[in-house]
Structures are given as C-alpha cells and as structure tokens.
Amino acid sequence: MRLTATALLCLVCCTSATHADEVQVAVAANFTAPAKQIAADFEKDTGHQAMLSFGATGKFYAQIRNGAPFEVLLAADDETPARLEKEGAAVAGTRFTYATGRLVLWSAKPGYVDDQGEVLKKGEFKHLAIANPRLASYGMAAMEALTTLKLLDAVQPRFVQAENIAQAYQFIATGNAELGFVALSQVFKDGKFVEGSAWVLPAKLHQPIRQDAVILDKGRGKPAAAAWLKYLRGDRAKAVITSFGYEL
Amino acid sequence: MLNPADLAAIWLTCKLATTTTVLLLLIGTPIAWWLARTRSWWKGPVGAVVALPIVLPPTVLGFYLLLLMGPDGAVGRFTEWAGVGLLPFTFWGLVLASVFYSMPFVVQPIQNAFEAIGERPLEAAATLRAAPLDAFFSVAVPLARPGFITATILGFAHTVGEFGVVLMIGGNIPDKTRVVSVLIYDHVEALEYGQAHWLAGGMVAFSFLVLLALYAFTGRKTR
Secondary structure, three states: OOOHHHHHHHHHHHHOOOOOOEEEEEEHHHHHHHHHHHHHHHHHHHHOOOEEEEHHHHHHHHHOOOOOOOOEEEEOOHHHHHHHHOOOOOOOOOEEEEEOOOOOEEOOOOOOOOOOOOOHHOOOOOOOEEOOOOOOOOHHHHHHHHHHHHHHHHHHEEEEOOOOOOHHHHHHOOOOOOOOEHHHHHHOOOEEEEEEEEEEEOOOOOOOEEEEEEHHHHOOOOOOHHHHHHHOOOOHHHHHHHHHOOOO | OOHHHHHHHHHHHHHHHHHHHHHHHHOOOOHHHHHHHHOOOOHHHHHHHHHHHHHHHHHHHHHHHHHHHOOHHHHHHHHHHHOOOOOOOOHHHHHHHHHHHHHHHHHHHHHHHHHHOOOOOHHHHOOOOHHHHHHHHHHHHHHHHHHHHHHOOOOOOHHHHHOOHHHHHOHHHOOOOOHHHHHHHHHHHOOOOOHHHHHHHHHHHHHHHHHHHHHHHHHHHHO
C-alpha cells in the first residue's frame, strides 16, 4: 500500500517536471540554509530540481566511496573533494571553491561574548563547545585560532566536542555550553546576528576554511549536475552565499 | 592496535555500564514488582513509559534529555538548585540517561519472572507468618533469579551498545563521556578504519558472547 503510494508520488513528480532533470547533491551541514535557498532559485530559473542531502563531509565521503547515488558534493573542506578526485570518484577539473567559511565564537546569551573575544581570556565558563577537529574543518580552524591566540592550553580542559558544527550549535543554543565555535553562516542572516552574542574571528587567526564543490562519478555527463555547479557560480547564488556570512 | 585512548574508552564504558546496571537493579526491581502485582489503572501508563526507550529513536531521547538537563530544563534547574551543577557532558549525566534508556531491558525480565511466580508461593509464605518484606526477599527474589540474571546481562550489554543518546549529551570528553561506541564513530568519520575495526570487531565479539551466554543460560533453565 505504502509502496503504491510512493510509486504514484514518483510518477506525479516525474510527469510534472517534463523537461527538467534532477540532481542529487550532498551538502555540508553548515551550508544547509543557503543551499535550500539556492535550490529554490535554481528550480525557478532552470527548471532542474536539486535534491539536497545534508550531513557531515566525512560521512558523505564514506558513502560516496561505497556507491551512494550523489552526483555533486558541496563539501565543508577542500581536502575531501581533492581526495575523491585523486581516487577517481569525482570528475577531474570540476572542483572549485564555492564558499569560504568564517569562524565565530558564539553564545546564545546576549552580551556574553564581546567583539574582541576577551571572554576566552577571562575564562569564566564551564564548557566551550567545539566541533571535533579530527572530523570538521571548523573545529580544526578553531584549534588553529586558539593556538595563535596562545589560549589552547587554558581552555582545552573545558572543551565539549560535537561531531559537527550543527551539534556544536545545538550544545550552545540549549545553554548547556555557555559558548563555542560555530560557522558564521549558522548564526548570521542578512548582515546581522540572528540571536545571542558573537565574535567573528579575524581571518588571519586560522587557515582559510575553503569549501569546495565537485561533480562526482555518478554525475558525469549529467546536464543537471553541470547546471547546478554553473548556477552555484552565478551572481544570484553568490548573493545568497554572501548574505549568510560566507566569503567568496 | 588499541592505543591508550581506546583503552580509556573501554574502561569508561565498563564503568558506565556497571554503574547503570547496579542502579537499574535497585530502581527497576520495585517497579517490576509493582507492575507484576498491581491491579491499578496506572499499570498501563507506567508500563508504557518504561517501554518507551525501546521504540523511540535514541536521538529523540538524547535531544529531550539535553533540553531537560540544560539550564532551562526542569532537571537542569533542579540539579543546579541542589548544587551539583548541570548534568550534560558529565559522567553522571550519562548514567542518568543510561538508566532511563536501559530501563525496559531490566524491568521487563524481572517483571515477567515475578508474574510467573504467581500468588501461591507468597500466600504460603504469609501463612508461615513471613512478613511481606521477608517473603519478598526469601521467596520472590530467589524464585525470580533467572529474570534477574537476564536483566543484569541485558541492562549491561544494552548500556555498552548505547550510542545516539551519548552522542547528543556527552560532548566526547576523554575519561568522562567518550565511550567506545562514540570513539568507533570518530574513528570511522576520521577514516581511521584500522582503528575502528579493532574496537568495532571487539564490540561484535563481546555482544555475541554476551547473548550466547544468555541463551545458553535461559535454554538450560527451560529444559
């Protein structure tokens, strides 16, 4: 019964989009909000439909290597796409940086984080949330920044590690960690912070967080996959990307 | 092979599972006793709450525990008022979560064992002038021994296998909340498949042996 319903639904979807194709896109969790908006514009402008899956880049890597049906990867780093290309799982020459992420020290409490990050030196907090630096580029960048600031030894005992920055955000948003490092895109929209207080870390404190996109093996020769990447480079998508606090 | 961080995680996991199992036997036994014998209208709702963790995704439990134990949650307010601080990211936070999460695996076998005893042995004890508490410890508990053993094994093993809840409220802190299941996930995510195999393979072997022991034991009883 449920199968029939699903089949019917597929049929309806397929017939309604007669000339349009679908593209399966794996999207890094930090890019969730802009990707949704870009996908909506993409459908309006090209007729193609982008089917988005959100998750951790490391998990996508394992899934792609084991036959996941993704045609494009928007990664949270530049290493995973390069690695996939080297291993022949991505189409050579399609890789480019679609956004450069900015790291932010954020608290759900208004006025808690000052705009110089002095709150880190004062150290009057119990928990500092950080994405696992082994897994997440934003976690790695946070470690680099703390090292540059010579604060790593002082604050490391108070780390609570999240598996990705979506979970780091959750730890902070629920107040369980007073503050922590998240992506600017998670707490920023249209030129201002959505809630709480934050310090955008100067870009010189850490290696740039380059987020690369690449066409995967399953997307080779598919017009919709190529169209999606082209659209991502276009002005309309760029405006969305920067409105969420990414740099280009 | 296994490095010191892996060994620390294994030790922490054993500590968590042991603490949880002991607490669950203490808390679960009266609940199981009550569920087995009551004719109250509340039997249904209480039994359903105990069984909830079987059907709920661990992410649901973890998410609500994170909110409940946080500074704005009821449990969080209570623990702060009581002076023990907030529970997420602490060992005792994991213990509390595990007690709830593994509850059905301890309560249900004990409850079934109590139900199987029936009224008669206890009535006989009462005619011999055993006080209710005396009858409970010298008649009901020994007769329900297989249920207690099943409960202990399942409670321990299920806590060892816990992942989603720990991920949501643990914070991955060495020696406090970084248990084996979370560490395996980390190894896999970091593409350290060799490291992951040692721990994951060990978990498979451990779980198989535990269940084998359990089935061997229960099989012998029923024969």
